[in-house]
Amino acid sequence: MTTQALLSQLYDTPETDIIEQIRSLKSELGDKVLILGHHYQREEVFAFADVTGDSLKLAQKAAETSAPYIIFCGVHFMAETADILTGDDQAVILPDLAAGCSMADMADDEQVNRCWRELSEVINPDECVTPVTYINSTASLKAFCGEHGGIVCTSGNARRILEWSWGNREKILFFPDQHLGENTALAMGIPDAEMIIWDPALPLGGNTPEAIEKAKLILWKGFCSVHQLFKPEHSDTMRKNHPGIEILAHPECSREVCETADFVGSTEMIIRHVSEAPSGTSFAIATELNLVNRLRLQFPDKPVWFLSPMVCMCSTMFRTDPQHLCAALTSIRDGDITHQITVPAQQKRWAKLSLERMLNLG
Ligand code: SF4
Structure with a gap:
């Protein structure tokens, strides 16, 4: 049966039965499967996670586990990160392939490479800029950082990562989230005069060469819509x-x-x-x-x-429902894995380097 057909069947099944099926599949598969659940997951799914946490904790768990199958109840970049940190004999599954992250989509390969080229018209970025990517980014941008002496950060370790980065080179290019970079730098006492915003839609990110030369922190113009x-x-x-x-x-x-x-x-x-x-x-x-x-x-x-009177819920995190979790477990039980996330080998090598630089800082 195709995943689509299985999902249609599951959506016609009462949710109490689905919960029972998940319980039984989990117990049948035992240690073969590790379910990682991000804090933003809905309760019905979160309840089945073997390990819960934020991106940093879940990345650390992915790096430690020897389970042959990892189901990542989170979004696409998290499953990519888990695939980068696990062995070739382990499979990482994202229950719903449409679970993306709008922030991660705000910086792509072409834009970041163009930014690096444009920076090199003013300064020598490979000598004086550490690229830092928030973990909420594609594997290819983590690979970019690995290849250019850069590193990954999470919201839990951003300060330590910025300290490390400025210890290596005088400037930081921080993407894709302007706000994490800005709030962390402000808390570290970095003045506004030493930060600029890089708008990927504008030549030189909308900055003058003088502003780029003076900046200590170049903040990508990206944000989390939630x-x-x-x-x-x-x-x-x-x-x-x-x-x-x-x-x-x-x-x-x-x-x-x-x-x-x-x-x-x-x-x-x-x-x-x-x-x-x-x-x-x-x-x-x-x-x-x-x-x-x-x-x-x-x-x-x-x-x-x-805090807000409006509902601020991550709609892509919400996509992972009990039906998709049940389908993922069923595919493992039947030996017909679907929704596996695989990062290409060359990208994996460099992305792993940037993640390991982060994990080695503790
Ligand atoms: S809450 Fe924001 S940053 Fe987190 S996954 Fe959703 S869109 Fe992405």
Whole structure:
């Protein structure tokens, strides 16, 4: 049966039966399968993950596991990262191939290579620029970084990666997320005068040669469409309506939102912050809705609010539903793997180097 036919059948099956099928397939397959679940996954899928976490933690787990099959309940770049870090005898499966990331799509090979060429009209980038890619990027951009002395970062280790990068070369080209780069640099005391924005649609990214020569940090003009929905006025309203509330924000939010927050950190840091706070502390959180809802249920003694009055949910993360997870497990049981993510060998070699540089920094 094709995956499409199997999925159609599963969508006609009551969800309670699908959950039962997943449970039974998981127990039948045992250690042969490792399910990795990102914090932004919906609850029905998240509940079946063997390991849950943010991109950094899940990349570390992928690098450690010897399971022959890894089902990545997340988005495309995460499954690519897992494939880069696992052996040729291991298969990484993305349950829904359409689960992409709008931010990762904001920088492609051609644009980044053009940027490097244009920079070389002004400076020698291979001598003075470290390319740093957020893990939310394609394998080919991780390979670009590997080949050009660069590195990968996550929202959990961005500061350490920027320190390492400036320790090697005087400038950083940071892509594809402007906001993670900007918020991290501001927290490190880098002044605005030393940062420029690179707009890939404009010659020299919209900058003068003098501005490029002066810049310490070149920020790609990319963003997460989910985290951009949070606005500073949402913090004002929360503080007015809930005096004493703590505002927590993910660094993919705009600088203006992060400046209103009491704490800015990755999803793992936000979870730790809430779990370690005294009972009775209340929070308004600016990150993806599924994670915020889970925190609310997990810590009933600490009122948790969603910072925005609008629904800010990652629609591509949401694509992975119990039906797709069940289909992925079925394909492994039947020995007819579908939706496998395979990064080409040449790309894998360089991308692995940039990921290992990051993982070796701890
Ligand atoms: S929340 Fe934003 S950055 Fe994360 S996967 Fe969704 S679109 Fe991409």
